[in-house]
Amino acid sequence: MKLTQPQIQDLYAFTRKHFVEHYDLQTELVDHLANDIEAMWQDEPKLSFTDARDSAFKKFGIFGFMEAIEQKAKAMNKRYRSYLWKELKKWFEIPQILATIVLFLIFYVSFSSKIAGVLSAVFYGIIAAWTIYKNVRLNRQFIRRRKISNKKWMLEELIFKQAGITSLIVLSQVHHTLVVSDEFSMNIYAIIGLSVVYTILLLLNYISFELIPNKAEELLNETYPEFSL
Amino acid sequence: MYICIVMSNSKLYKGSLNTIILKLLNENDKMYGYEITQKVKELTKGELKITEGALYPALHKLEAEGLLDVEVAKVDNRLRKYYKLTENGTKETANKLEELAEYIKTMQALVNPKLA
Structure with missing residues:
Protein backbone atom coordinates (compact mmCIF):
# COMPACT_ATOMS: atom_id res chain seq x y z
CA MET A 1 0.00 0.00 0.00
CA PHE A 65 15.19 15.64 13.61
CA MET A 66 17.44 18.01 15.59
CA GLU A 67 20.76 16.35 14.73
CA ALA A 68 19.88 16.22 11.06
CA ILE A 69 18.91 19.93 11.16
CA GLU A 70 22.14 20.95 12.90
CA GLN A 71 24.38 18.94 10.60
CA LYS A 72 22.57 20.22 7.53
CA ALA A 73 23.04 23.83 8.72
CA LYS A 74 26.76 23.20 9.28
CA ALA A 75 27.09 21.57 5.87
CA MET A 76 25.31 24.44 4.14
CA ASN A 77 27.40 27.08 5.93
CA LYS A 78 30.48 25.23 4.78
CA ARG A 79 29.19 25.23 1.21
CA TYR A 80 28.44 28.97 1.36
CA ARG A 81 31.90 29.70 2.74
CA SER A 82 33.45 27.63 -0.04
CA TYR A 83 31.60 29.78 -2.64
CA LEU A 84 32.90 32.93 -0.94
CA TRP A 85 36.42 31.55 -0.86
CA LYS A 86 36.28 30.42 -4.50
CA GLU A 87 35.24 33.92 -5.60
CA LEU A 88 37.78 35.63 -3.33
CA LYS A 89 40.62 33.53 -4.75
CA LYS A 90 39.77 34.79 -8.26
CA TRP A 91 40.72 38.33 -7.14
CA PHE A 92 44.27 37.13 -6.62
CA GLU A 93 44.56 35.72 -10.14
CA ILE A 94 45.36 37.55 -13.39
CA PRO A 95 43.75 39.91 -14.44
CA GLN A 96 41.60 40.65 -11.33
CA ILE A 97 44.72 40.92 -9.19
CA LEU A 98 45.41 44.29 -10.86
CA ALA A 99 42.16 45.66 -9.39
CA THR A 100 43.09 44.19 -5.99
CA ILE A 101 46.52 45.87 -6.13
CA VAL A 102 44.98 49.23 -7.14
CA LEU A 103 42.50 48.94 -4.27
CA PHE A 104 45.29 48.11 -1.83
CA LEU A 105 47.40 51.06 -3.07
CA ILE A 106 44.49 53.49 -2.65
CA PHE A 107 44.14 52.40 0.97
CA TYR A 108 47.91 52.38 1.51
CA VAL A 109 48.42 55.91 0.13
CA SER A 110 45.39 57.19 2.07
CA PHE A 111 46.53 55.70 5.36
CA SER A 112 50.07 57.04 4.84
CA SER A 113 48.84 60.59 4.28
CA LYS A 114 48.56 63.34 6.87
CA ILE A 115 44.79 63.05 6.91
CA ALA A 116 44.83 59.27 7.49
CA GLY A 117 42.44 59.63 10.44
CA VAL A 118 39.79 61.43 8.41
CA LEU A 119 40.13 59.07 5.44
CA SER A 120 39.94 56.01 7.67
CA ALA A 121 36.67 57.31 9.12
CA VAL A 122 35.33 58.07 5.64
CA PHE A 123 36.18 54.57 4.34
CA TYR A 124 34.69 52.98 7.43
CA GLY A 125 31.52 55.06 7.04
CA ILE A 126 31.15 54.16 3.35
CA ILE A 127 31.64 50.43 3.95
CA ALA A 128 29.26 50.44 6.95
CA ALA A 129 26.57 52.34 5.00
CA TRP A 130 26.98 49.99 2.02
CA THR A 131 26.71 46.95 4.31
CA ILE A 132 23.52 48.19 5.98
CA TYR A 133 21.93 49.29 2.69
CA LYS A 134 22.67 45.97 0.95
CA ASN A 135 21.49 43.96 3.95
CA VAL A 136 18.12 45.68 3.84
CA ARG A 137 17.87 45.30 0.03
CA LEU A 138 18.82 41.61 0.05
CA ASN A 139 16.42 40.90 2.90
CA ARG A 140 13.58 42.45 0.90
CA GLN A 141 14.60 40.45 -2.14
CA PHE A 142 14.51 37.30 -0.01
CA ILE A 143 10.98 38.06 1.24
CA ARG A 144 9.81 38.62 -2.37
CA ARG A 145 11.36 35.33 -3.49
CA ARG A 146 9.72 33.48 -0.59
CA LYS A 147 6.31 34.85 -1.56
CA ILE A 148 6.72 33.53 -5.10
CA SER A 149 8.07 30.06 -4.34
CA ASN A 150 6.59 29.45 -0.86
CA LYS A 151 9.54 27.14 -0.14
CA LYS A 152 12.45 27.88 2.13
CA TRP A 153 15.95 26.84 1.06
CA MET A 154 18.83 27.05 3.50
CA LEU A 155 21.38 28.23 0.95
CA GLU A 156 18.99 30.90 -0.34
CA GLU A 157 18.64 32.17 3.21
CA LEU A 158 22.43 32.32 3.59
CA ILE A 159 22.86 34.14 0.27
CA PHE A 160 20.20 36.77 0.92
CA LYS A 161 19.85 37.07 4.67
CA GLN A 162 23.31 36.45 6.02
CA ALA A 163 25.41 38.05 3.31
CA GLY A 164 26.41 40.95 5.55
CA ILE A 165 27.33 38.93 8.63
CA THR A 166 31.04 38.57 7.81
CA SER A 167 31.26 42.24 7.02
CA LEU A 168 29.47 43.28 10.21
CA ILE A 169 31.80 41.11 12.30
CA VAL A 170 34.92 42.62 10.69
CA LEU A 171 33.49 46.15 10.98
CA SER A 172 32.81 45.62 14.67
CA GLN A 173 36.44 44.55 15.12
CA VAL A 174 38.11 47.37 13.19
CA HIS A 175 36.07 50.28 14.57
CA HIS A 176 39.02 51.36 16.74
CA THR A 177 40.94 52.18 13.54
CA LEU A 178 38.71 55.25 13.31
CA VAL A 179 41.10 56.87 15.73
CA VAL A 180 44.36 56.87 13.82
CA SER A 181 47.21 58.32 15.83
CA ASP A 182 50.41 59.94 14.58
CA GLU A 183 52.28 56.86 15.74
CA PHE A 184 50.14 54.78 13.40
CA SER A 185 51.06 56.89 10.35
CA MET A 186 54.73 56.25 11.12
CA ASN A 187 54.33 52.50 11.42
CA ILE A 188 54.53 50.95 7.96
CA TYR A 189 53.42 47.49 9.16
CA ALA A 190 50.29 48.93 10.73
CA ILE A 191 49.46 50.78 7.50
CA ILE A 192 50.00 47.64 5.39
CA GLY A 193 47.90 45.60 7.85
CA LEU A 194 44.99 48.03 7.83
CA SER A 195 45.13 48.37 4.03
CA VAL A 196 44.98 44.59 3.67
CA VAL A 197 41.97 44.39 6.03
CA TYR A 198 40.09 47.10 4.13
CA THR A 199 40.94 45.56 0.74
CA ILE A 200 39.71 42.11 1.79
CA LEU A 201 36.63 43.60 3.43
CA LEU A 202 35.73 45.50 0.29
CA LEU A 203 36.23 42.41 -1.88
CA LEU A 204 34.18 40.24 0.49
CA ASN A 205 31.39 42.80 0.46
CA TYR A 206 31.39 42.94 -3.31
CA ILE A 207 31.34 39.13 -3.55
CA SER A 208 28.64 38.53 -0.94
CA PHE A 209 26.43 41.53 -1.89
CA GLU A 210 26.74 41.47 -5.66
CA LEU A 211 28.42 38.45 -7.23
CA ILE A 212 26.86 35.63 -5.20
CA PRO A 213 23.26 37.01 -5.09
CA ASN A 214 23.47 37.55 -8.87
CA LYS A 215 24.50 33.92 -9.31
CA ALA A 216 21.88 32.69 -6.80
CA GLU A 217 19.81 30.69 -9.31
CA GLU A 218 22.86 28.90 -10.67
CA LEU A 219 24.16 28.07 -7.18
CA LEU A 220 20.75 26.94 -5.93
CA ASN A 221 20.27 24.68 -8.94
CA GLU A 222 23.74 23.24 -8.42
CA THR A 223 23.07 22.60 -4.72
CA TYR A 224 19.48 21.42 -4.94
CA PRO A 225 18.61 19.21 -7.91
CA GLU A 226 14.95 19.58 -6.84
CA PHE A 227 15.10 23.40 -6.95
CA SER A 228 13.65 23.68 -10.44
CA LEU A 229 11.47 20.57 -10.26
CA MET B 1 20.61 -8.74 19.07
CA TYR B 2 20.44 -5.25 17.56
CA ILE B 3 23.42 -2.96 17.85
CA CYS B 4 22.32 0.58 17.18
CA ILE B 5 24.86 3.11 15.94
CA VAL B 6 23.60 5.78 18.34
CA MET B 7 23.49 3.58 21.40
CA SER B 8 26.28 3.95 23.91
CA ASN B 9 27.35 0.30 23.62
CA SER B 10 28.16 0.70 19.96
CA LYS B 11 31.03 3.18 20.07
CA LEU B 12 33.10 0.68 18.12
CA TYR B 13 30.72 0.90 15.17
CA LYS B 14 30.13 4.64 15.40
CA GLY B 15 33.56 5.50 14.03
CA SER B 16 32.93 3.25 11.05
CA LEU B 17 29.61 4.77 9.97
CA ASN B 18 31.16 6.94 7.24
CA THR B 19 33.14 3.98 5.92
CA ILE B 20 30.01 1.83 5.83
CA ILE B 21 28.10 4.49 3.87
CA LEU B 22 30.95 5.04 1.42
CA LYS B 23 31.44 1.31 0.87
CA LEU B 24 27.73 0.77 0.16
CA LEU B 25 27.65 3.64 -2.32
CA ASN B 26 30.76 2.29 -3.97
CA GLU B 27 28.93 -0.96 -4.65
CA ASN B 28 25.51 0.42 -5.49
CA ASP B 29 26.09 3.48 -7.65
CA LYS B 30 23.32 5.53 -6.01
CA MET B 31 21.21 5.01 -2.89
CA TYR B 32 18.70 6.91 -0.78
CA GLY B 33 18.72 7.19 3.02
CA TYR B 34 16.09 4.60 3.85
CA GLU B 35 17.64 2.14 1.40
CA ILE B 36 21.01 2.46 3.18
CA THR B 37 19.48 1.61 6.58
CA GLN B 38 17.72 -1.42 5.11
CA LYS B 39 20.76 -2.62 3.18
CA VAL B 40 22.95 -2.57 6.30
CA LYS B 41 20.28 -4.44 8.24
CA GLU B 42 20.04 -7.04 5.48
CA LEU B 43 23.80 -7.50 5.00
CA THR B 44 24.50 -7.87 8.71
CA LYS B 45 21.37 -9.99 9.25
CA GLY B 46 20.10 -7.39 11.71
CA GLU B 47 23.29 -7.36 13.81
CA LEU B 48 24.03 -3.77 12.90
CA LYS B 49 21.27 -1.23 12.58
CA ILE B 50 22.08 2.29 11.42
CA THR B 51 19.62 4.59 13.11
CA GLU B 52 18.01 7.46 11.28
CA GLY B 53 19.25 9.99 13.81
CA ALA B 54 22.86 9.12 12.93
CA LEU B 55 22.52 8.41 9.22
CA TYR B 56 21.33 11.79 7.91
CA PRO B 57 23.89 13.91 9.80
CA ALA B 58 26.61 11.60 8.43
CA LEU B 59 25.29 11.84 4.85
CA HIS B 60 25.08 15.63 5.00
CA LYS B 61 28.60 15.86 6.40
CA LEU B 62 30.00 13.66 3.64
CA GLU B 63 28.13 15.75 1.08
CA ALA B 64 29.60 18.97 2.52
CA GLU B 65 33.07 17.44 2.34
CA GLY B 66 32.56 16.90 -1.37
CA LEU B 67 32.62 13.11 -1.11
CA LEU B 68 28.98 12.68 -2.12
CA ASP B 69 26.84 14.18 -4.81
CA VAL B 70 23.03 14.27 -4.84
CA GLU B 71 20.36 13.53 -7.40
CA VAL B 72 16.61 13.96 -6.99
CA ALA B 73 13.93 11.94 -8.75
CA LYS B 74 10.17 11.75 -8.50
CA VAL B 75 9.22 8.30 -7.23
CA ASP B 76 5.57 7.38 -6.66
CA ASN B 77 4.04 10.66 -5.53
CA ARG B 78 7.05 12.13 -3.76
CA LEU B 79 10.60 13.33 -4.33
CA ARG B 80 13.51 11.06 -3.50
CA LYS B 81 17.06 12.20 -2.86
CA TYR B 82 19.78 9.83 -4.03
CA TYR B 83 23.40 9.96 -2.94
CA LYS B 84 26.32 8.87 -5.07
CA LEU B 85 30.08 9.03 -4.77
CA THR B 86 32.04 11.86 -6.34
CA GLU B 87 35.49 11.23 -7.76
CA ASN B 88 36.99 12.30 -4.43
CA GLY B 89 34.49 10.08 -2.65
CA THR B 90 35.69 7.03 -4.59
CA LYS B 91 39.31 7.78 -3.63
CA GLU B 92 38.34 8.37 -0.01
CA THR B 93 36.43 5.06 0.08
CA ALA B 94 39.61 3.18 -0.84
CA ASN B 95 41.55 5.06 1.89
CA LYS B 96 38.89 4.47 4.53
CA LEU B 97 38.63 0.76 3.72
CA GLU B 98 42.38 0.42 3.93
CA GLU B 99 42.36 2.19 7.31
CA LEU B 100 39.59 -0.08 8.53
CA ALA B 101 41.43 -3.22 7.38
CA GLU B 102 44.55 -2.02 9.23
CA TYR B 103 42.46 -1.38 12.32
CA ILE B 104 40.89 -4.84 12.18
CA LYS B 105 44.33 -6.40 11.75
CA THR B 106 45.71 -4.50 14.74
CA MET B 107 42.74 -5.43 16.90
CA GLN B 108 43.07 -9.05 15.79
CA ALA B 109 46.73 -9.04 16.89
CA LEU B 110 45.74 -7.62 20.26
CA VAL B 111 42.68 -9.72 20.93
CA ASN B 112 43.71 -12.96 19.32
CA PRO B 113 47.50 -13.10 18.82
CA LYS B 114 47.35 -16.68 17.54
CA LEU B 115 45.27 -15.69 14.48
CA ALA B 116 47.28 -12.60 13.61
Whole structure:
Protein backbone atom coordinates (compact mmCIF):
# COMPACT_ATOMS: atom_id res chain seq x y z
CA MET A 1 0.00 0.00 0.00
CA LYS A 2 1.33 3.42 -1.01
CA LEU A 3 0.86 6.76 0.70
CA THR A 4 -1.63 9.20 -0.81
CA GLN A 5 -0.83 12.78 -1.75
CA PRO A 6 -2.69 14.23 1.29
CA GLN A 7 -0.68 11.86 3.53
CA ILE A 8 2.56 13.10 1.94
CA GLN A 9 1.43 16.67 2.63
CA ASP A 10 0.66 15.65 6.20
CA LEU A 11 4.26 14.39 6.52
CA TYR A 12 5.56 17.74 5.25
CA ALA A 13 3.46 19.48 7.93
CA PHE A 14 4.75 16.97 10.49
CA THR A 15 8.40 17.83 9.71
CA ARG A 16 7.59 21.56 9.92
CA LYS A 17 5.98 20.95 13.30
CA HIS A 18 9.23 19.31 14.39
CA PHE A 19 11.29 22.39 13.49
CA VAL A 20 12.45 21.38 10.00
CA GLU A 21 12.06 24.72 8.23
CA HIS A 22 13.85 24.08 4.97
CA TYR A 23 12.29 22.34 2.02
CA ASP A 24 15.29 20.24 0.98
CA LEU A 25 15.58 18.55 4.37
CA GLN A 26 11.80 18.26 4.70
CA THR A 27 11.68 16.41 1.36
CA GLU A 28 14.38 13.95 2.38
CA LEU A 29 12.74 13.22 5.74
CA VAL A 30 9.26 12.92 4.22
CA ASP A 31 10.54 10.27 1.81
CA HIS A 32 12.22 8.42 4.67
CA LEU A 33 9.11 8.43 6.86
CA ALA A 34 6.97 7.44 3.87
CA ASN A 35 9.22 4.47 3.06
CA ASP A 36 9.13 3.31 6.65
CA ILE A 37 5.35 3.67 6.92
CA GLU A 38 4.85 1.70 3.70
CA ALA A 39 7.19 -1.04 5.00
CA MET A 40 5.18 -1.20 8.26
CA TRP A 41 1.93 -1.50 6.30
CA GLN A 42 3.29 -4.56 4.53
CA ASP A 43 3.50 -6.37 7.87
CA GLU A 44 0.51 -4.70 9.50
CA PRO A 45 -1.95 -3.44 6.88
CA LYS A 46 -4.42 -2.32 9.52
CA LEU A 47 -2.01 0.04 11.28
CA SER A 48 -3.31 3.62 11.13
CA PHE A 49 -1.33 6.25 9.23
CA THR A 50 -0.82 8.35 12.39
CA ASP A 51 0.43 5.42 14.46
CA ALA A 52 2.79 4.32 11.70
CA ARG A 53 4.06 7.89 11.27
CA ASP A 54 4.72 8.31 15.00
CA SER A 55 6.44 4.98 15.17
CA ALA A 56 8.68 5.91 12.19
CA PHE A 57 9.53 9.22 13.88
CA LYS A 58 10.48 7.49 17.14
CA LYS A 59 13.30 5.72 15.31
CA PHE A 60 15.06 9.09 14.95
CA GLY A 61 15.79 8.93 18.68
CA ILE A 62 15.07 11.34 21.51
CA PHE A 63 16.40 14.35 19.63
CA GLY A 64 14.08 13.71 16.69
CA PHE A 65 15.19 15.64 13.61
CA MET A 66 17.44 18.01 15.59
CA GLU A 67 20.76 16.35 14.73
CA ALA A 68 19.88 16.22 11.06
CA ILE A 69 18.91 19.93 11.16
CA GLU A 70 22.14 20.95 12.90
CA GLN A 71 24.38 18.94 10.60
CA LYS A 72 22.57 20.22 7.53
CA ALA A 73 23.04 23.83 8.72
CA LYS A 74 26.76 23.20 9.28
CA ALA A 75 27.09 21.57 5.87
CA MET A 76 25.31 24.44 4.14
CA ASN A 77 27.40 27.08 5.93
CA LYS A 78 30.48 25.23 4.78
CA ARG A 79 29.19 25.23 1.21
CA TYR A 80 28.44 28.97 1.36
CA ARG A 81 31.90 29.70 2.74
CA SER A 82 33.45 27.63 -0.04
CA TYR A 83 31.60 29.78 -2.64
CA LEU A 84 32.90 32.93 -0.94
CA TRP A 85 36.42 31.55 -0.86
CA LYS A 86 36.28 30.42 -4.50
CA GLU A 87 35.24 33.92 -5.60
CA LEU A 88 37.78 35.63 -3.33
CA LYS A 89 40.62 33.53 -4.75
CA LYS A 90 39.77 34.79 -8.26
CA TRP A 91 40.72 38.33 -7.14
CA PHE A 92 44.27 37.13 -6.62
CA GLU A 93 44.56 35.72 -10.14
CA ILE A 94 45.36 37.55 -13.39
CA PRO A 95 43.75 39.91 -14.44
CA GLN A 96 41.60 40.65 -11.33
CA ILE A 97 44.72 40.92 -9.19
CA LEU A 98 45.41 44.29 -10.86
CA ALA A 99 42.16 45.66 -9.39
CA THR A 100 43.09 44.19 -5.99
CA ILE A 101 46.52 45.87 -6.13
CA VAL A 102 44.98 49.23 -7.14
CA LEU A 103 42.50 48.94 -4.27
CA PHE A 104 45.29 48.11 -1.83
CA LEU A 105 47.40 51.06 -3.07
CA ILE A 106 44.49 53.49 -2.65
CA PHE A 107 44.14 52.40 0.97
CA TYR A 108 47.91 52.38 1.51
CA VAL A 109 48.42 55.91 0.13
CA SER A 110 45.39 57.19 2.07
CA PHE A 111 46.53 55.70 5.36
CA SER A 112 50.07 57.04 4.84
CA SER A 113 48.84 60.59 4.28
CA LYS A 114 48.56 63.34 6.87
CA ILE A 115 44.79 63.05 6.91
CA ALA A 116 44.83 59.27 7.49
CA GLY A 117 42.44 59.63 10.44
CA VAL A 118 39.79 61.43 8.41
CA LEU A 119 40.13 59.07 5.44
CA SER A 120 39.94 56.01 7.67
CA ALA A 121 36.67 57.31 9.12
CA VAL A 122 35.33 58.07 5.64
CA PHE A 123 36.18 54.57 4.34
CA TYR A 124 34.69 52.98 7.43
CA GLY A 125 31.52 55.06 7.04
CA ILE A 126 31.15 54.16 3.35
CA ILE A 127 31.64 50.43 3.95
CA ALA A 128 29.26 50.44 6.95
CA ALA A 129 26.57 52.34 5.00
CA TRP A 130 26.98 49.99 2.02
CA THR A 131 26.71 46.95 4.31
CA ILE A 132 23.52 48.19 5.98
CA TYR A 133 21.93 49.29 2.69
CA LYS A 134 22.67 45.97 0.95
CA ASN A 135 21.49 43.96 3.95
CA VAL A 136 18.12 45.68 3.84
CA ARG A 137 17.87 45.30 0.03
CA LEU A 138 18.82 41.61 0.05
CA ASN A 139 16.42 40.90 2.90
CA ARG A 140 13.58 42.45 0.90
CA GLN A 141 14.60 40.45 -2.14
CA PHE A 142 14.51 37.30 -0.01
CA ILE A 143 10.98 38.06 1.24
CA ARG A 144 9.81 38.62 -2.37
CA ARG A 145 11.36 35.33 -3.49
CA ARG A 146 9.72 33.48 -0.59
CA LYS A 147 6.31 34.85 -1.56
CA ILE A 148 6.72 33.53 -5.10
CA SER A 149 8.07 30.06 -4.34
CA ASN A 150 6.59 29.45 -0.86
CA LYS A 151 9.54 27.14 -0.14
CA LYS A 152 12.45 27.88 2.13
CA TRP A 153 15.95 26.84 1.06
CA MET A 154 18.83 27.05 3.50
CA LEU A 155 21.38 28.23 0.95
CA GLU A 156 18.99 30.90 -0.34
CA GLU A 157 18.64 32.17 3.21
CA LEU A 158 22.43 32.32 3.59
CA ILE A 159 22.86 34.14 0.27
CA PHE A 160 20.20 36.77 0.92
CA LYS A 161 19.85 37.07 4.67
CA GLN A 162 23.31 36.45 6.02
CA ALA A 163 25.41 38.05 3.31
CA GLY A 164 26.41 40.95 5.55
CA ILE A 165 27.33 38.93 8.63
CA THR A 166 31.04 38.57 7.81
CA SER A 167 31.26 42.24 7.02
CA LEU A 168 29.47 43.28 10.21
CA ILE A 169 31.80 41.11 12.30
CA VAL A 170 34.92 42.62 10.69
CA LEU A 171 33.49 46.15 10.98
CA SER A 172 32.81 45.62 14.67
CA GLN A 173 36.44 44.55 15.12
CA VAL A 174 38.11 47.37 13.19
CA HIS A 175 36.07 50.28 14.57
CA HIS A 176 39.02 51.36 16.74
CA THR A 177 40.94 52.18 13.54
CA LEU A 178 38.71 55.25 13.31
CA VAL A 179 41.10 56.87 15.73
CA VAL A 180 44.36 56.87 13.82
CA SER A 181 47.21 58.32 15.83
CA ASP A 182 50.41 59.94 14.58
CA GLU A 183 52.28 56.86 15.74
CA PHE A 184 50.14 54.78 13.40
CA SER A 185 51.06 56.89 10.35
CA MET A 186 54.73 56.25 11.12
CA ASN A 187 54.33 52.50 11.42
CA ILE A 188 54.53 50.95 7.96
CA TYR A 189 53.42 47.49 9.16
CA ALA A 190 50.29 48.93 10.73
CA ILE A 191 49.46 50.78 7.50
CA ILE A 192 50.00 47.64 5.39
CA GLY A 193 47.90 45.60 7.85
CA LEU A 194 44.99 48.03 7.83
CA SER A 195 45.13 48.37 4.03
CA VAL A 196 44.98 44.59 3.67
CA VAL A 197 41.97 44.39 6.03
CA TYR A 198 40.09 47.10 4.13
CA THR A 199 40.94 45.56 0.74
CA ILE A 200 39.71 42.11 1.79
CA LEU A 201 36.63 43.60 3.43
CA LEU A 202 35.73 45.50 0.29
CA LEU A 203 36.23 42.41 -1.88
CA LEU A 204 34.18 40.24 0.49
CA ASN A 205 31.39 42.80 0.46
CA TYR A 206 31.39 42.94 -3.31
CA ILE A 207 31.34 39.13 -3.55
CA SER A 208 28.64 38.53 -0.94
CA PHE A 209 26.43 41.53 -1.89
CA GLU A 210 26.74 41.47 -5.66
CA LEU A 211 28.42 38.45 -7.23
CA ILE A 212 26.86 35.63 -5.20
CA PRO A 213 23.26 37.01 -5.09
CA ASN A 214 23.47 37.55 -8.87
CA LYS A 215 24.50 33.92 -9.31
CA ALA A 216 21.88 32.69 -6.80
CA GLU A 217 19.81 30.69 -9.31
CA GLU A 218 22.86 28.90 -10.67
CA LEU A 219 24.16 28.07 -7.18
CA LEU A 220 20.75 26.94 -5.93
CA ASN A 221 20.27 24.68 -8.94
CA GLU A 222 23.74 23.24 -8.42
CA THR A 223 23.07 22.60 -4.72
CA TYR A 224 19.48 21.42 -4.94
CA PRO A 225 18.61 19.21 -7.91
CA GLU A 226 14.95 19.58 -6.84
CA PHE A 227 15.10 23.40 -6.95
CA SER A 228 13.65 23.68 -10.44
CA LEU A 229 11.47 20.57 -10.26
CA MET B 1 20.61 -8.74 19.07
CA TYR B 2 20.44 -5.25 17.56
CA ILE B 3 23.42 -2.96 17.85
CA CYS B 4 22.32 0.58 17.18
CA ILE B 5 24.86 3.11 15.94
CA VAL B 6 23.60 5.78 18.34
CA MET B 7 23.49 3.58 21.40
CA SER B 8 26.28 3.95 23.91
CA ASN B 9 27.35 0.30 23.62
CA SER B 10 28.16 0.70 19.96
CA LYS B 11 31.03 3.18 20.07
CA LEU B 12 33.10 0.68 18.12
CA TYR B 13 30.72 0.90 15.17
CA LYS B 14 30.13 4.64 15.40
CA GLY B 15 33.56 5.50 14.03
CA SER B 16 32.93 3.25 11.05
CA LEU B 17 29.61 4.77 9.97
CA ASN B 18 31.16 6.94 7.24
CA THR B 19 33.14 3.98 5.92
CA ILE B 20 30.01 1.83 5.83
CA ILE B 21 28.10 4.49 3.87
CA LEU B 22 30.95 5.04 1.42
CA LYS B 23 31.44 1.31 0.87
CA LEU B 24 27.73 0.77 0.16
CA LEU B 25 27.65 3.64 -2.32
CA ASN B 26 30.76 2.29 -3.97
CA GLU B 27 28.93 -0.96 -4.65
CA ASN B 28 25.51 0.42 -5.49
CA ASP B 29 26.09 3.48 -7.65
CA LYS B 30 23.32 5.53 -6.01
CA MET B 31 21.21 5.01 -2.89
CA TYR B 32 18.70 6.91 -0.78
CA GLY B 33 18.72 7.19 3.02
CA TYR B 34 16.09 4.60 3.85
CA GLU B 35 17.64 2.14 1.40
CA ILE B 36 21.01 2.46 3.18
CA THR B 37 19.48 1.61 6.58
CA GLN B 38 17.72 -1.42 5.11
CA LYS B 39 20.76 -2.62 3.18
CA VAL B 40 22.95 -2.57 6.30
CA LYS B 41 20.28 -4.44 8.24
CA GLU B 42 20.04 -7.04 5.48
CA LEU B 43 23.80 -7.50 5.00
CA THR B 44 24.50 -7.87 8.71
CA LYS B 45 21.37 -9.99 9.25
CA GLY B 46 20.10 -7.39 11.71
CA GLU B 47 23.29 -7.36 13.81
CA LEU B 48 24.03 -3.77 12.90
CA LYS B 49 21.27 -1.23 12.58
CA ILE B 50 22.08 2.29 11.42
CA THR B 51 19.62 4.59 13.11
CA GLU B 52 18.01 7.46 11.28
CA GLY B 53 19.25 9.99 13.81
CA ALA B 54 22.86 9.12 12.93
CA LEU B 55 22.52 8.41 9.22
CA TYR B 56 21.33 11.79 7.91
CA PRO B 57 23.89 13.91 9.80
CA ALA B 58 26.61 11.60 8.43
CA LEU B 59 25.29 11.84 4.85
CA HIS B 60 25.08 15.63 5.00
CA LYS B 61 28.60 15.86 6.40
CA LEU B 62 30.00 13.66 3.64
CA GLU B 63 28.13 15.75 1.08
CA ALA B 64 29.60 18.97 2.52
CA GLU B 65 33.07 17.44 2.34
CA GLY B 66 32.56 16.90 -1.37
CA LEU B 67 32.62 13.11 -1.11
CA LEU B 68 28.98 12.68 -2.12
CA ASP B 69 26.84 14.18 -4.81
CA VAL B 70 23.03 14.27 -4.84
CA GLU B 71 20.36 13.53 -7.40
CA VAL B 72 16.61 13.96 -6.99
CA ALA B 73 13.93 11.94 -8.75
CA LYS B 74 10.17 11.75 -8.50
CA VAL B 75 9.22 8.30 -7.23
CA ASP B 76 5.57 7.38 -6.66
CA ASN B 77 4.04 10.66 -5.53
CA ARG B 78 7.05 12.13 -3.76
CA LEU B 79 10.60 13.33 -4.33
CA ARG B 80 13.51 11.06 -3.50
CA LYS B 81 17.06 12.20 -2.86
CA TYR B 82 19.78 9.83 -4.03
CA TYR B 83 23.40 9.96 -2.94
CA LYS B 84 26.32 8.87 -5.07
CA LEU B 85 30.08 9.03 -4.77
CA THR B 86 32.04 11.86 -6.34
CA GLU B 87 35.49 11.23 -7.76
CA ASN B 88 36.99 12.30 -4.43
CA GLY B 89 34.49 10.08 -2.65
CA THR B 90 35.69 7.03 -4.59
CA LYS B 91 39.31 7.78 -3.63
CA GLU B 92 38.34 8.37 -0.01
CA THR B 93 36.43 5.06 0.08
CA ALA B 94 39.61 3.18 -0.84
CA ASN B 95 41.55 5.06 1.89
CA LYS B 96 38.89 4.47 4.53
CA LEU B 97 38.63 0.76 3.72
CA GLU B 98 42.38 0.42 3.93
CA GLU B 99 42.36 2.19 7.31
CA LEU B 100 39.59 -0.08 8.53
CA ALA B 101 41.43 -3.22 7.38
CA GLU B 102 44.55 -2.02 9.23
CA TYR B 103 42.46 -1.38 12.32
CA ILE B 104 40.89 -4.84 12.18
CA LYS B 105 44.33 -6.40 11.75
CA THR B 106 45.71 -4.50 14.74
CA MET B 107 42.74 -5.43 16.90
CA GLN B 108 43.07 -9.05 15.79
CA ALA B 109 46.73 -9.04 16.89
CA LEU B 110 45.74 -7.62 20.26
CA VAL B 111 42.68 -9.72 20.93
CA ASN B 112 43.71 -12.96 19.32
CA PRO B 113 47.50 -13.10 18.82
CA LYS B 114 47.35 -16.68 17.54
CA LEU B 115 45.27 -15.69 14.48
CA ALA B 116 47.28 -12.60 13.61
